[in-house]
Amino acid sequence: MKLLPAPWRERPGLRPLLAALEAAEGQTRFVGGCVRDTLLGISVSDVDLATRLQPEEVMTRLKRARIRVVPTGIAHGTVTAVLSDGPVEVTTLRRDVSTDGRRATIAYTEDWREDASRRDFTINALSADPETGEIFDYFGGEADLEARRLRFIGDPLTRIAEDHLRILRFFRFHARFGQGEPDAAALGACIARANDLMALSRERIADELLKLLALPDPASTVALMVDRGIFAPVLPEFGADGVVRLVELIRREQAADEAPEPVRRLAALLPPDPSAAAAVAARLRLSKKVAKRLVSAAARADEQAADPKELAYRLGMEGAIDRLLLGDDSAAAKVALLRSWPIPRLPLTGGELIKLGLSPGPLVAATLQAIERDWIAAGFPPEEDRLRELAAARVEKALSGNG
The missing domain is CATH 3.30.460.10 (Beta Polymerase, domain 2)
Incomplete structure (x- = not known):
């Protein structure tokens, strides 16, 4: 050849x-x-x-x-x-x-x-x-x-002893290139030496894990790793429930025509608990930006009834899509809606409220936040007259002491 x-x-x-x-x-x-x-x-x-x-x-x-x-x-x-x-x-x-x-x-x-x-x-x-x-x-x-078979060169146990990261690399390369059952000798060696992962830097583990999760559909490989205890020494939070969530997430990503997102998929593998996500982010030494995204995704509740536009306004487009895809099977339509919706900014400032009669100070900020809530509840109306009505009503309440 x-x-x-x-x-x-x-x-x-x-x-x-x-x-x-x-x-x-x-x-x-x-x-x-x-x-x-x-x-x-x-x-x-x-x-x-x-x-x-x-x-x-x-x-x-x-x-x-x-x-x-x-x-x-x-x-x-x-x-x-x-x-x-x-x-x-x-x-x-x-x-x-x-x-x-x-x-x-x-x-x-x-x-x-x-x-x-x-x-x-x-x-x-x-x-x-x-x-x-x-x-x-x-x-x-x-x-x-x-x-489409993945084999170590020589004795698998020897190769893993040379570099413990090869345990995770074996599963990533199998997910990308392999078909059918993994090579028995290689799989057995990875299972036997899984505790060796504890000797690796957490940055190397995180890098390899995120590369695995970025593949088109790594769910079956991740399920095998969870089942055989590969993650247990370094990520005991991963369990069968997380694998189910990962499978559902990948299906929703595909339905919504969303590209694989490894941080979102990592959130699926974790319990829906921000403190657990924060602990994992610290353990893996993820960057502040990545850790923030992971914790936000893990804070997901039942987003079925949530207004996707409000989510996007509050969390940003990335955070909203994470929450929706981790939520339920209505996600595809909601994500499609968001993709065609530029997130607006409230076209109003505290200075304009002062011009309407408010005295500078905490009341201005509180009134501005109340107007923003009204504006969101009204569906982000772009019309200037409608915003003026919302602002006037809130300023009137504030001036009368009822705001």
């Missing part, structure tokens, strides 16, 4: 980059996802190269070729070539000297098979000659791709 022509292979600047790294002489190959995804007919966004050249030599050659290069991970053999339409990572062939489940000490090598053997799954260990398209497959990755 050969790597077929694909748009990404004609990226501006890629040919000069390959020439600088002597790809025609066998010094550099395409590796990893760009090879795998091209064989599967999937669009490729990230291009990675592996090379026999040492990192310093790569830097020197690219500078000589007037290609901007950044030493993004030079201590581990990786530099980034910055092309006009995006970066290309270039990594020197490596072998592991030692590992501790979180990081590896590496040494450089010129052996392509040795470098491929340190990768996690057979389908990720494929490489291709940029000139001829010849595929190099040392561990049966092509057959696994054809069978």
Whole structure:
């Protein structure tokens, strides 16, 4: 099998980059996802190269070729070539000297098979000659791709011991590329070593989890992980009820033609309890913005009777859609309504109320809030006369002491 022509292979600047790294002489190959995804007919966004050249030599050659290069991970053999339409990572062939489940000490090598053997799954260990398209497959990755089967390279327990994150990566890649039951040896190793996840940084766990939840439909894989206790050491809040909520949410997202949203899906897996969501957000060290969204979604009540426009005005479009989709099966129509409705702003200020006779102070703010409530209840009328009526009525009450 050969790597077929694909748009990404004609990226501006890629040919000069390959020439600088002597790809025609066998010094550099395409590796990893760009090879795998091209064989599967999937669009490729990230291009990675592996090379026999040492990192310093790569830097020197690219500078000589007037290609901007950044030493993004030079201590581990990786530099980034910055092309006009995006970066290309270039990594020197490596072998592991030692590992501790979180990081590896590496040494450089010129052996392509040795470098491929340190990768996690057979389908990720494929490489291709940029000139001829010849595929190099040392561990049966092509057959696994054809069978939509995900296997570790070598002994699964050993590979997990090298990097505990591979437990979560196994399930994410199975959800994306696999079909049918997972590989029994790989699944057994992940179950046996699930407690190893406790040794990982919570940021790495969060990153991998959100990538899994961003896939089109990861529900069956998440259900398997919950059932087999994979999440229990680090996210014991996940349970069978959460899986049911996730399945319902994905169905509603599809009905509403909404793209997968990992934070919303994470909220579905958690109990509808803001304090629990806040605890998980802190544990996973989510950003303030993401944590706020998660807690808001977890605060959902029965939104069936809620006015979707009022929700959007109060929570913002993102927060309202989260609440509606996590609510009930009426969500699709309500989301469609919101998508065609620009959220308005109350066209009134405290200064205008002062002009109507109110004295500056707390009464102005209280009256403005009351007018806003009336305006929302009236359906956000855009007419200036209608707003003037609402304002006049509230100002009159405030001046009479009945507001």
